Amino acid sequence: MTTHDAPVHDRPTLDGSALAGLLSEVYAFDATLAVVRCASCGHTDVFARATVYLTAMGAVVRCATCTAVLLVVVERPDGPRVSASGAAWVQAPGG
Amino acid sequence: MAVVTRGFGGRRPEPEHEIPPGQFVTDDFPVLSAGPTPNVDESRWELTVRTETGEGTSWSWEQLMALPAEDVETDIHCVTHWSKLGTTWRGVSLDTLLADVETSAEFVMARSYGGYTTNLPLQDLLDGQAWVAFEFEGEPLDPVHGGPARLLVPHLYFWKSAKWLRGLDLMDDEDLGFWEQNGYHAYGDPWLEQRYA
Numbered sequence: 195m196t197t198h199d200a201p202v203h204d205r206p207t208l209d210g211s212a213l214a215g216l217l218s219e220v221y222a223f224d225a226t227l228a229v230v231r232c233a234s235c236g237h238t239d240v241f242a243r244a245t246v247y248l249t250a251m252g253a254v255v256r257c258a259t260c261t262a263v264l265l266v267v268v269e270r271p272d273g274p275r276v277s278a279s280g281a282a283w284v285q286a287p288g289g
Numbered sequence: 290m291a292v293v294t295r296g297f298g299g300r301r302p303e304p305e306h307e308i309p310p311g312q313f314v315t316d317d318f319p320v321l322s323a324g325p326t327p328n329v330d331e332s333r334w335e336l337t338v339r340t341e342t343g344e345g346t347s348w349s350w351e352q353l354m355a356l357p358a359e360d361v362e363t364d365i366h367c368v369t370h371w372s373k374l375g376t377t378w379r380g381v382s383l384d385t386l387l388a389d390v391e392t393s394a395e396f397v398m399a400r401s402y403g404g405y406t407t408n409l410p411l412q413d414l415l416d417g418q419a420w421v422a423f424e425f426e427g428e429p430l431d432p433v434h435g436g437p438a439r440l441l442v443p444h445l446y447f448w449k450s451a452k453w454l455r456g457l458d459l460m461d462d463e464d465l466g467f468w469e470q471n472g473y474h475a476y477g478d479p480w481l482e483q484r485y486a
Contacts, residue, residue: 250319251368251369252471252472256324261324263323263324268472270485279470
């Protein structure tokens with residue numbers, strides 16, 4: 195994003211807790227407690243504190259610091275597809 | 290592009306009005322945004338067409354407004370199953386914008402303020418099939434719907450009509466845009482229900 199002004203009148207976004215149900219289908223652990231490092235800015239935090247745009251096409255999870263896309267979940271007819279190309283790494287919560 | 294005969298305010302499809310398979314008609318204009326809505330002031334807005342050789346041609350908002358514009362009435366179809374009939378737009382045809390651009394490219398990556406991308410074949414942007422639209426229903430295009438200007442390619446699913454358009458990169462080889470990388474169809478013909486790859 196190269197514009198310098200604040201975004202205008204967006205619909206309310208959700209925090210990463212909204213991912214709990216969706217990602218429980220994919221990962222056995224509570225994915226919202228997994229730690230993710232943003233590949234763009236290096237910000238490292240639990241998914242629960244990321245910003246989530248839940249759309250009818252898919253869930254787009256963005257870094258709370260730089261707004262880069264961390265994760266996309268698309269619920270295809272053949273099952274949910276998760277792309278984490280914006281994440282440098284994801285660490286499952288420790289036992 | 291379908292030609293629309295308006296009925297009672299265009300609220301319901303006439304019996305002969307076909308919509309693509311799997312779609313329902315809505316009077317609403319749902320907003321689907323995968324990120325923050327960019328606040329792109331017209332004084333800073335710029336559209337750049339870059340060819341496969343790297344040569345760029347840019348238009349400021351003032352220059353875009355100086356080009357001949359067209360009124361377009363068309364149905365639009367979202368991959369999330371809604372269709373909206375008889376929408377009216379005003380914009381500059383891609384035939385006009387690309388008229389003096391020398392290229393042998395076959396594909397285009399549309400790029401938006403905010404980082405969104407979507408890919409299309411170049412031939413789908415030509416011959417009266419696509420516009421850079423800046424008005425919707427007679428009003429300046431609202432930022433939530435892609436203002437100040439969005440791509441309008443109504444014969445494909447509406448995710449191809451990139452909001453907040455800032456550039457068109459012409460490419461020899463097909464590359465995939467944002468939703469296409471994430472499992473949606475590379476072309477997206479609503480009449481063939483090309484929703485997923």
